[in-house]
Amino acid sequence: MDVPHLFILNESIRNLYFHVCMWFSMMILFGVSVVYSIKYLAGFNLRNDIFAVNFAAVGSFLGILGYATGTIWANYTWVTDQNQSLGSILKEPKLIGAAIALLIYGAYFVLRGSFTDMDKKARISAVYNIFAFAMLFPSIWIIPRLVGSLHPGAPGSDSGNPALNFKDIDSRLRMVFYPAVIGWTLLGVWIATLKIRIQLLKDKTLLHD
Amino acid sequence: MTKFMVRCLLFVSFMSTSFFSFAQEKPEMADAMRSNGKIYVVVAVCLTILIGLFIYVFLIDRKISKSEKEV
Numbered sequence: 364m365d366v367p368h369l370f371i372l373n374e375s376i377r378n379l380y381f382h383v384c385m386w387f388s389m390m391i392l393f394g395v396s397v398v399y400s401i402k403y404l405a406g407f408n409l410r411n412d413i414f415a416v417n418f419a420a421v422g423s424f425l426g427i428l429g430y431a432t433g434t435i436w437a438n439y440t441w442v443t444d445q446n447q448s449l450g451s452i453l454k455e456p457k458l459i460g461a462a463i464a465l466l467i468y469g470a471y472f473v474l475r476g477s478f479t480d481m482d483k484k485a486r487i488s489a490v491y492n493i494f495a496f497a498m499l500f501p502s503i504w505i506i507p508r509l510v511g512s513l514h515p516g517a518p519g520s521d522s523g524n525p526a527l528n529f530k531d532i533d534s535r536l537r538m539v540f541y542p543a544v545i546g547w548t549l550l551g552v553w554i555a556t557l558k559i560r561i562q563l564l565k566d567k568t569l570l571h572d
Numbered sequence: 573m574t575k576f577m578v579r580c581l582l583f584v585s586f587m588s589t590s591f592f593s594f595a596q597e598k599p600e601m602a603d604a605m606r607s608n609g610k611i612y613v614v615v616a617v618c619l620t621i622l623i624g625l626f627i628y629v630f631l632i633d634r635k636i637s638k639s640e641k642e643v
Contacts, residue, residue: 561632
């Protein structure tokens with residue numbers, strides 16, 4: 364597949380199929396996790412809590428992968444080829460926002476680990492999960508697009524989500540990008556379901572439905 | 573005569589190497605990541621994801637084996 368020929372990015376534009384897909388599937392998995400948390404709060408079925416925590420776990424794992432791949436990509440486009448100083452990279456709002464979002468999800472697992480009572484753990488962590496999901500939007504999507512950012516989607520460049528904007532992303536990229544998002548998401552869902560099945564087998568005696 | 577030619581060759585080769593080293597403004601460092609239009613950045617990103625996935629699945633595998641022993 365041919366890709367747009369751009370300066371600085373060069374062939375590394377193909378990272379769109381990996382780095383961006385990680386974040387997309389992370390968002391989808393976190394969304395699924397929140398749905399199960401709300402379902403837990405609606406009926407207090409412990410099965411829904413197991414679904415929620417495992418989807419959140421795989422989602423944060425994909426987020427960490429997205430962060431790691433982003434550092435590699437930024438190293439060869441922002442740091443060296445755009446001559447950005449380390450200070451401007453550290454001030455980058457997209458990186459700070461993504462780090463905050465991942466740390467909030469890290470706190471979710473810390474919170475879960477600190478309870479000994481299972482029902483209390485499930486109930487409080489379900490409420491916290493909804494808060495964590497709500498915090499994703501300002502920290503990742505809104506604030507980096509309000510203030511200046513090197514990352515695509517900043518107010519200086521094209522507004523809105525560059526990956527979803529039909530006028531921004533090239534049609535040749537979209538032909539690979541959207542199937543790639545679906546594929547990576549399905550891989551994440553598969554790993555999550557494997558983890559869920561293990562947990563359901565372990566807690567067979569606790570679940571009665 | 574042969575000695576003279578060897579000397580000349582040595583001199584020319586020395587001059588050429590020193591000339592080339594002065595001619596380049598940027599020192600030639602490990603720029604493999606920038607060769608072939610930065611395609612190796614994509615390779616590095618792919619490998620990071622693959623290694624990450626392998627580690628994650630391996631950890632899940634270890635967890636399963638541990639719970640298999642308990643049952």
